[in-house]
Amino acid sequence: MVSSKELKLAYGLAIILFIVGFLSYAAFSSKAPLQPVRIMFQGVAGKVLFDHQTHLGVSGYGIACIDCHHELEDDETATPESCSACHEAESEEEDTPNRTDALHNQCIGCHQDFEAGPTECAFCHIM
Amino acid sequence: MNSQKKFIVSHAPFQHNGSSIEQRSYNIILATLPAILLGLFHYGAPALGVICLSISSAIFWELAMNRISKRPITIGDGNSAMVGIIFAMLLPATTPWWAVITGTFVAIVIGKEIFGGIGSNAFNPAALSVLILILSWKNLFDFDQALLNYNFDFVAVYPLGALKHFGVDAIDTFNILDLFLGRQIGGIGSTFGLGLILGGGYLILRGFIRWEIPLSFLLGISITALLFNISEPARFVGPGFHLFTGYTLIGAFFLATEDSSSPVNTLPMLLYGLGGGIMTVLIRNIGVYIDGVLYAILVMNMVSPLLDKIRPKAIGKVV
Secondary structure (H helix, E strand, O other), rough: OOOOOHHHHHHHHHHHHHHHHHHHHHHHHOOOOOOOOOEEEEEOOOOOEOOHHHHHHHOOOOOOOOHHOOHHHHOOOOOOOOOOOOOEEEOOOOOOOOHHHHHHHHHHHHHHHOOOOOOHHHHHOOO | OOOOOOOOOOOOOOOOOOOOOHHHHHHHHHHHHHHHHHHHHHHOHHHHHHHHHHHHHHHHHHHHHHHHHOOOOOOOHOHHHHHHHHHHHHHHOOHHHHHHHHHHHHHHHHOOOOOOOOOOOOOOOOHHHHHHHHOOHHHHHHHHHHHHOOOEEEOOOOOOHHHHHHHHHHHHOOOOHHHHOOOOOOOOOOHHHHHHHHHHHHHHHOOOOOOHHHHHHHHHHHHHHEEEHHHHOOOOHHHHHHOOOHHHHHHHHHHOOOOOOOOHHHHHHHHHHHHHHHHHHHHHOOOOOOOHHHHHHHHHHHHHHHHOOOOHHHHHHOO
16 A cells, blocks of 8 residues: 555655756757757668768868868858758759759768778668 | 474465565666666756656656546556656657657556556556657657767767668777766666666665566577677677667666566576567567667567466366
8 A cells, every 4th residue: 555655755756857857858958059069961862970070070080161061162251051051952953963962972072082981872871 | 293384385486575566666766876877967957857757747647547547546656657767768868858758658558557557567668668659750769860969978879770770890989898888879778787787786686676587688688699699790799789788788677677577487587588688689680670679578578478377386186
């Protein structure tokens, strides 16, 4: 038989933890940082996990923002945009390749230049 | 010659260590704390939110079911709080609030209350709930995607995911000691091997869970993983990796040992654990799913009543 003391403990737990849980969700909702740590590209050939921080960081590959975010060539002081801001999933424009082509050119091109990193589809794409 | 103690019959094979259900529930909650503390350290306030909301909503669901079914209020036994905390341990820290509340609904109402409440559930409520959530929203449990915005000082890729998608070569970057010490991504309370073993050890020493199930479960995983590894090392990883990744340790100590869904006799307990361990590695190595622990445990939960048919022969005979 459950005593009233234990019942009170359960009620207390439920109420206090609900308040703490509610506050945690309300105050610390996870927002994406301005400079992404990792990015998950969603594609029909499977998702690709891209470690932005490792490519960027001095302790990583130390690549400059402008090497990938080519829109900075026009204005070096601008904030780098997300690739999908210009490169749409479907695009007929010749100047702005669609997202898949843009990312493939960017990733594969750079890896080929440096003769490093993945060489097969399934080494990046989660199939 | 004519001893009065000639023939003694006792109930078999119940064990009683003198404690109550409430003590059992709160001791299990206590045993989860080492693993949860590291989760809080890694993931911060969002993880706290998931854990608190999970426990409180689990208690509320049980209270609601008690009221609706006009049965005595049972939340005082602490079982719903225990299910809530174990469920939260399996979740990524960024789980949205609606998924936590839906999950505890599935665990408490569908996993436990409709079977008749504590002691009557055929399946582990927390494991059942996570699997239903995975089947309903598979991206919720994609740990790589869920934890994108966290910056860790260790390899921030879900180890079992890396193994499944990119093969044995991709897991060279993981170090067994790091995995054991919880330096890996995963569920809030399911990655800290040392903490889970300490918690499980405490429960075994206090008699709240039986040693046969976790030991045989881990043995089943080790033997099967070793056999796979010996047969084809380029394709299958060794037992150390399987033991300290995914839901292995939380499954062994906190999920498989759940009282009403696991067997009570010694040999059935050993077979139950062993079967769960073997199936876990089979699913991980040649199955579709990344982690097999929850599926293996649910299947073994289903087999549990059959296993308990293996019991000592009754003394005497019916004339």
